[in-house]
Amino acid sequence: MNLNYRTLSWRLALICVVTVVSQVAAVSQVEILGANADLVPLVAASVGLIVGALPGAIFGFAIGMLLDFALVETVGVASLILLAIGYASGRLRELRDPQGAIVPLIVGVAATAAAQIGFSLLTVLLGQTVPLGLSLLWELLGTVAFNAAIAIPVYLVIRRCLLDALPEDPRRRRRRAYTTGGLSPLSRS
Amino acid sequence: MYDRTIRRRRLTLAALVACSLLLLTVYFGESNDGALHNVQRGVFSVFAPIQEGASTVLKPARDLFGWFGDTIDAKGRLSELEGSNQQLRARAIAGSEALRVNAQLQSLLNLDNAGGLAAAKPVTARVIGRSPTVWYSTVTINQGSDSGIKNGNPVINGDGLVGQVSTVSGNASIVTLLSDGELAVPARVSASGAQGVAETGAGGPDDLRLKFIARRYRVDPGAAVVTAGTLSTAPGLESLYPPGIPIGAVTRVVDPGTDAQKIYLRTYADLQRLEIVQVLTAPINGNRR
Known part of the structure; x- marks a missing residue:
């Protein structure tokens, strides 16, 4: 069990760093039609879907924190939003255990939209200048569209990275979890 | 637990x-x-x-995806530039059109000043129609009797004589061009003063003949031919054309120095590309020299 926890923690940390570095160094710089993809909410949602609510929340907090530090932005904003995304997607997995192939796509789109709206709202609430307008809306919709396109591949990569470190192989689970009170796979180990 | x-x-x-x-x-x-x-x-x-x-x-990967993005952006930019290009082309055409008209008006003004034609009350008109035949023997202009134009008024452009008004309505006129077989213009060779009549030859619409030149006059290719004006001193026989309006240049002479000499000339005015013309509505001193 300890080995699994340690392995999982290392892998999650590695995913966290690689995601932030890739996002800042490459993905953010590839702009198509005035918008670009945002890996961070996708990865946070995927981790939540795969490992559960609490690890998802911790991962979201950590990746948000790293993002805020790496981009020298207001510390706490990204971590607050991404921990909510990681927790919510983890709870979805624990409560509903959706099995459909397009679940990562739907969750990824919802996570991206929530992240975009959350960042915009928090930025406005913090009194920072936001270029509100159609161009911003276009950018947000463009990011959601790009993330929709890459949501499933990102989910599959994250799952491949984490699967053998999990105590229980989700591929072998066929029984639906309880509709309330379900826990992350880590709690069963 | x-x-x-x-x-x-x-x-x-x-x-x-x-x-x-x-x-x-x-x-x-x-x-x-x-x-x-x-x-x-x-x-x-x-x-x-x-x-x-x-x-x-990650630069190669970034460049690869960036290439896709740039390609899509370039397509959008291409259509945008095509639209802009069309607008600029339309403006350039309008500009060159204005320049050409300006040049024609300027040359008309120069001709008026140099030939002393300002006193002939010139009316500037635009060619609005052209006879569809290959001979281009008549054109329609957008000025008529309301502007003082009468039948028989000579018509010039910046290069020289074009023809004469043959039909007039209130706001438009028909101009019979020099290339029409019906038109004959008293002319003289500017250098020698030899007088004759310029009219269309058999060669083509641009190939005028200068007829009735006495054999004692030697006419060389390149010589300028201008309107002769009124030659007769008798009243009632005034020429329709003021003297000294350029008609054309001699292109060749067949059997020179004989009674049968044939002198061909090409009009200075490009009769196939007329845009702005002037109608001389008043004779100056009976069009005498």
């Missing part, structure tokens, strides 16, 4: 949210030299080389 796990999860979640809000509050509350800002700068300075290295390593 289950309750403890739930409680632990809720506590952890609450702690994370509280931590985020605390960091947010502290970060906003402190100055740029505050502890959290310093930590952030420290993390950033550690992270920057990694970021730089990653940026270098």
